[in-house]
Amino acid sequence: MSFNYSTSLAGAFFANPIFTASGCAGSGKELAHFFPLSSLGAVVTKSIMIKPRSGRATPRMAETPSGMLNSIGLQGPGIDIFLENDIPWLRDQGARIIVSIAGESVEEYAVLSRKLRNVPGISAVEVNISCPNVENRGQVFACNPDTAAAAIAAARRNIGGELPIIAKLSPDVTDIVAIAGSVIDAGADGLALINTLLGMVIDTNSMLPRLSQKTGGLSGPAIRPIAVRAIYQVRAVYPKIPIVGMGGVTSGRDAFELVLAGANAVSVGTATFGDPMAVIQIKNELEELCSIRGFTSFSDAVGFAHRNGGQ
Amino acid sequence: MSFNYSTSLAGAFFANPIFTASGCAGSGKELAHFFPLSSLGAVVTKSIMIKPRSGRATPRMAETPSGMLNSIGLQGPGIDIFLENDIPWLRDQGARIIVSIAGESVEEYAVLSRKLRNVPGISAVEVNISCPNVENRGQVFACNPDTAAAAIAAARRNIGGELPIIAKLSPDVTDIVAIAGSVIDAGADGLALINTLLGMVIDTNSMLPRLSQKTGGLSGPAIRPIAVRAIYQVRAVYPKIPIVGMGGVTSGRDAFELVLAGANAVSVGTATFGDPMAVIQIKNELEELCSIRGFTSFSDAVGFAHRNGGQ
Amino acid sequence: MAEIGGALINSKAQQFSAEVISNKRVGAYNHMVFAVNELAHHCRPGNFVAVLVGGASSSMVLRRAFAIYRASLRSDGVGLLELVVAANGNGSKWLAAQLPGSFVDLIAPLGTAFGIPTEPVNALLVGGGYGSAPLFALAEILKGRGCRVDMVLGASVAGKIYAPLEGKRSVNSLTITTEDASAGISGRVSDVLPDLIREHKVDVIYSCGPMAMLEAITKISQSHEILHQCSVEESMACGIGVCMTCVLPVEGDDGITRMTRSCIEGPVMDGNKVLWGHSREIPEGVWGR
Amino acid sequence: MAEIGGALINSKAQQFSAEVISNKRVGAYNHMVFAVNELAHHCRPGNFVAVLVGGASSSMVLRRAFAIYRASLRSDGVGLLELVVAANGNGSKWLAAQLPGSFVDLIAPLGTAFGIPTEPVNALLVGGGYGSAPLFALAEILKGRGCRVDMVLGASVAGKIYAPLEGKRSVNSLTITTEDASAGISGRVSDVLPDLIREHKVDVIYSCGPMAMLEAITKISQSHEILHQCSVEESMACGIGVCMTCVLPVEGDDGITRMTRSCIEGPVMDGNKVLWGHSREIPEGVWGR
C-alpha cells in the first residue's frame, strides 16, 4: 500500500513534511554535500534581514544538557545579496524554498516582504518575530500580541496574495494560544512553533555568563516537551491552521510526536549539528513509523493525539 | 582558612544553602534513612493544601531528555494532619523546616497562612503560586501579576510578622521580572525560582498524551539554563531580595551556577530521584568549589556573575 | 501473614557501585549477576533494585526498577545480586549491554517483600514474562517452610517465558501458557488458574507480572476467597517514596482507599485490596478526590 | 600558496562508524587509532574530525572537533586515522575512555588544510599542547618537498608536550618550551621565535595551539613580514558550516573584514589576516556591524 507522504501549508505543496529549521542549515549549500536538497520537504533558510549583519560577538554558543544555547544574532549578507546568490542556487538544486525574514521594526518586515513578493520559486515566507523591536525598548515582537500582529500585518500587506505567511512564535510567553490568535487575525496563513527559549549558562571558571550576549536561545531535545505542549495547545483551539512544528526533533519518533500533537510539517534544527544526515534519517523514519501505525496518508496523522479529547 | 557556608533569607538563618525542593523529598522521612536531615540547609516540604488531596490520576510522569514531566497534582494529607504528624517529626530530627503551601483561591492561601502563624520550628513559608486559580478560569496564580500578588498579600496579612514568606514563581510567563516585582510589592520577603515549565509528552504507541492530565511540569537538567536566566534577570533588577534557586541542579557545579546568577540558597529536586544522596553530594561539592574559587564566605559568591555588568 | 507496609521498609537499602560479574542472554532476556556487599543478605523475594542507567552524561535522569531474581552472600563476604532484564527502552537496553567488568550504580533492597506464611500452606506462584524473576527465590523459601508450591508462567510467546532449570526444581508443578501456543497451553495464565486452585487446594496466590494480568488474577482470587499477594509494576521516578508518581488506589486496613505508593508500600501488595483498572482516573471514594 | 577558502572544501567529507583500533595514554593525552575507509586517503594536515560523543541517550548533542594527527591508507584498503585527545570535559573524557573494539561515529575530513608550498622554503612549525598533533604529518610533507623544517612545541608543563619519537625524525630541529621549566626552555613559544626565525631564515610559520598563542605568533610573523598559517580553535556546534557559532573576524581578499567561519574557511587560516583578541566584541569595521 503506498503511503501519501505529502503535506500542504495554506496551499503550498511539499512532497514530504520534513524541513530544515531556520538558522540551522544556512541556505543549504553546506548540507548539499551530504544529500540532495530536493529530497527534503523544504529548505527553510536562515532568517534574513535588510542589511548585512555581523551577528553577535563570540562566544555564541554553549552546550547544555540535551540542548544548546546560541546567540548568533542573525549574521547574514542582507536580503539583496541573499536574493541574488542563494535563491537562484537553491532553485537550481530543485529545492522547495521557505524564506525566513527578520526585522527590527514593523517597517523592516514590510520592506523585506516587498522584496520577496515577486521572487519566483519561493513556496512560503516564515516570519521570525522573535527579534527585539527597537521601537519598543527592544521587547521581542513575538512576546506581545499587538507587536506580533503588527509585524505579521506588515508582511501580509506587502507580500501580495499568493505567498503563504508562516508566523514563527516564541515559547517565552504566558499564553501562546493568545499570540497565535493575534497573528492569525493579522493575516498569518500558518504558524511555526516553536523558536528557542531564553536561557543562560554561567561559566563556573570565569564566573561570568558564557555567551557574550549573556543570554541565548535554548534548543535541542531538552525543549521538545515544551514544543509538543505548545503545538498541542494551539492545535486544540485552531483545528485548521497549518503548523510547522520544531523543537528538539532528533528522530522519526520525535517528529511523530510533534505531528500527533498537530504539526503539518516538522523542521529539524539542532539535530543537524550532531548529524548532518539527521534530517534525511528523520524523514525516512517518520514515513516508516506512520505506515507501521496504519496511516495511509501523512495528513491523517496530523493532530491524531487530539481524538476523543486526547484521552 | 575556614569557609563560612551559612546563608540567611530575610532573617532566617541556615547552616548551609542546600535545601530539598518542594515535592521532591516528601516531608523528609524517606530520605532520613540515607542521611541525617539536620545536615541539610533546610527541608522544603511538599506543597500542602487545606484538605487531603488524592492528586491526579496516573500516569503521572514521563521521562524526557535530561528531564522529566510530572503531574502529581499535590497529593497530600491536608494541613491539619501535616502539622500534627510531619512538623513535630521534622523538629525531632533537628531539621530546619520551610513549609510550602498551595491554594486554589486567595482565601485558601489566607487560611493556610493562619494555620502556620504560630507553629513553632518553622524557618520560612514557601508560597507555591503555580496552582490553578479556580476563581479565575483555572489560570495559574503565578502567571498573572495581579493574582500572584493577591495570593502573596493574603499570605502576608495572615502569617504575622515573624515568618519570612518566599514566593515561588513560574517560568511560564512573558516577563518574570514583572511578576517578581509584583509579589515583592505584595509583601514577599524572598523568591523561589523556578517552578517547572509546562510540557507534554505524547506516547507514540498509544498516540495519546502520556500523562493522564495531558500536560505536566518539566524539571531536571534540561531546564537549568532557564533557571539560571530567570535568577540572573531577577537578581539584576532586585540586588537585595533573597532568592532560593532551583531547576536542574545535579552537582555542586550546577548549584554554583545558580549561586553566581544570584541564588542565596539552592533547592535540589529531580536529582534526588536519580540519587537519594544527591543533595548531600551537592552540598559538599559546592562548598569545595566555593573554596577553590577563593571565596571565604558563601554570601560573597551570591550573584558574583553580575560583577562589571556581567562581562 | 503478609508484612506489607510498616516503618522499617527500606531501612536496609544501600547505594552501591556493583561490578557486572556475568551477563548472559536467556531467551528474550539478559540474566545479569552483580557483585555487591552484604546488602545481598538483606534482599527478600519481592524487593527490587533501582539502577542508574546511561553512564556519565546520560540524558536519562531516572533510575530503572528491576525485581531481584536471586541474592546470595558468598562465604568470602561478596554478595551476588541477580536480575532478569528485558531490553525494552533505552535504559534497559543500556543495562543489558553492560559487559562483565563494568560497574553499575544500584540501590537495594527496596520496597516490600512477599510475605512468608508461618505455617505450611499450598501456594500458587503466577508469573507473566520477566515477572517470574522474583518467584523462584520465593518458591525455594516456601518449599523450605514445607509449603506445596505450584507455578504458572505465561507470556505472549515462548521466548518470553523465563524459567531456568534450577528454578523449576523447587516447584511441585510448572504450567506454562503462551498466547501464540508456542509453548505449553495456549492462552493466558488466568485461563488455567481456576482448575489449578481447585486441584491443589491453593491457600494463597503469589503473582508478579503486567498489571492487566494481576487484575485478572485478583478477580479469580476474590471469587475463590483466597489470599493474593502481587508485585505491581507502576512507573517509578524515584523508587524510594519521595516523588508520588508510582501510586495506585489501595484500600487500607482502616477501610479507606488511598493513592498508595507502590515503591514503598509495594511493590508487593495485597491484590485483593487494590482497585484495579483505574489508570487515567481517580476512582470514586478515594481519599482526597 | 595557501589554498584557504574555496568551493571544494568538505567535498570529501564522509560520516563513518569507525572502530577503535588502539588507545594509548601518552603523557597528558590519549593517542587513538581508528579504522576507517578510503576517507583516510583524503585527509590533509590541518583537516579535522567531528566526533559524536556519549553514546546512545547521551545528553551531549554536539560533536567534538579533533585535529587529524595522522591518516594513512593500508594496502588492504583499511584507512587509519589517528587523533591526540586531551580528556578535558565530558565529551573528550568519553572519547578517551573508548576501548579498542568499540565504534565511534565521526565525520572527516573537515575544514581547510595547511597550504603546501610548491617550492622549497624554510618552515617553522609551532605547536601548543595537543596543537602539535597536525604538525608532524605536515613536517613529513614539507620535508618531502625539500623544505627545511624546524619545530617549536610549548606547553605549561612537560606532560602536555606531545612529541613522539617518530615525529621528531622529520624535523631539522626541535625546541621545547614549558612555562614551569619542567622541560626544555623556560617560557613560552613566542619567547624563542624571533631568534629561530633569524637563525633559520624562516619563510613561513605554521602554527596550531591556543588562540592567545596564535595571536602572539601573529605579532611576530607580522613584524618579521613572513607568512603565517595557523589552525584556530573556536567552539564549534556543527563543524560543517551551518550554525555560525565558530566565527572570528578575518580580513578577506577584498579587504573587507567579516565574521568568518573557522570550521569551513578554517581551521587553517592566514594568521596575518585574523583580527585577534576580539572575543566578546565585534571589532569596528567588521562587515554588518
Ligand SMILES: Cc1cc2nc3c(=O)[nH]c(=O)nc-3n(C[C@H](O)[C@H](O)[C@H](O)COP(=O)(O)OP(=O)(O)OC[C@H]3O[C@@H](n4cnc5c(N)ncnc54)[C@H](O)[C@@H]3O)c2cc1C
Ligand atoms: C517493581 C518493578 C520491578 C520490575 N522488575 C523488572 C524485571 O525484573 N525485569 C525487567 O526487565 N523489567 C522489570 N521492570 C520494568 C522495568 O523497570 C522497565 O522495563 C524499565 O524501567 C524500562 O526502562 P527503559 O529505559 O528501558 O524504557 P523507557 O520506556 O525508555 O523508560 C522511560 C521511563 O518509563 C519507565 N518505564 C518504562 N516501562 C516501564 C515498566 N514496564 N515499568 C515501570 N516503569 C517503566 C522507566 O522507568 C523510565 O522512567 C520492573 C518495574 C518495576 C516497577
Ligand SMILES: Cc1cc2nc3c(=O)[nH]c(=O)nc-3n(C[C@H](O)[C@H](O)[C@H](O)COP(=O)(O)OP(=O)(O)OC[C@H]3O[C@@H](n4cnc5c(N)ncnc54)[C@H](O)[C@@H]3O)c2cc1C
Ligand atoms: C579545529 C579544532 C581542532 C581541535 N583539535 C584537538 C585535538 O587534536 N586534540 C584535542 O584534545 N582537542 C582538540 N580540540 C579541542 C576539542 O574540540 C575540545 O577539547 C573538546 O571539544 C572539548 O569537549 P568536552 O566535551 O571534553 O568539553 P566541554 O567543555 O564539556 O565541551 C562543551 C562544549 O564546548 C566545546 N569546547 C570546549 N572546549 C573547546 C575547545 N578547546 N575548543 C573548541 N571547542 C571546545 C565543545 O565542543 C562542546 O561543544 C580541537 C578543537 C577544534 C575546534
Ligand SMILES: Cc1cc2nc3c(=O)[nH]c(=O)nc-3n(C[C@H](O)[C@H](O)[C@H](O)COP(=O)(O)O)c2cc1C
Ligand atoms: C544556531 C541556531 C540558529 C538559529 N537561527 C534562527 C534563525 O535565524 N531564525 C529562526 O527563526 N530561528 C532560528 N533558530 C531556531 C530554530 O529554527 C528552531 O526554532 C529551534 O532551534 C528549535 O528547534 P531545534 O530544537 O530542532 O533546534 C536557530 C537555532 C539555532 C540552534
Ligand SMILES: Cc1cc2nc3c(=O)[nH]c(=O)nc-3n(C[C@H](O)[C@H](O)[C@H](O)COP(=O)(O)O)c2cc1C
Ligand atoms: C515530582 C515533582 C513534584 C513536585 N511538587 C512540587 C510541589 O508540591 N510544590 C512546588 O512548589 N514545587 C513542586 N515541584 C517543583 C520542584 O520543587 C522544583 O521547583 C522543580 O522541579 C525544578 O527543580 P529540579 O529541576 O531540581 O527538580 C515538583 C517537582 C517534581 C519533579
Ligand code: FES
Ligand atoms: S517511585 Fe517515587 S514515590 Fe514511588
Ligand code: FES
Ligand atoms: S561550527 Fe557551525 S558554522 Fe562552524
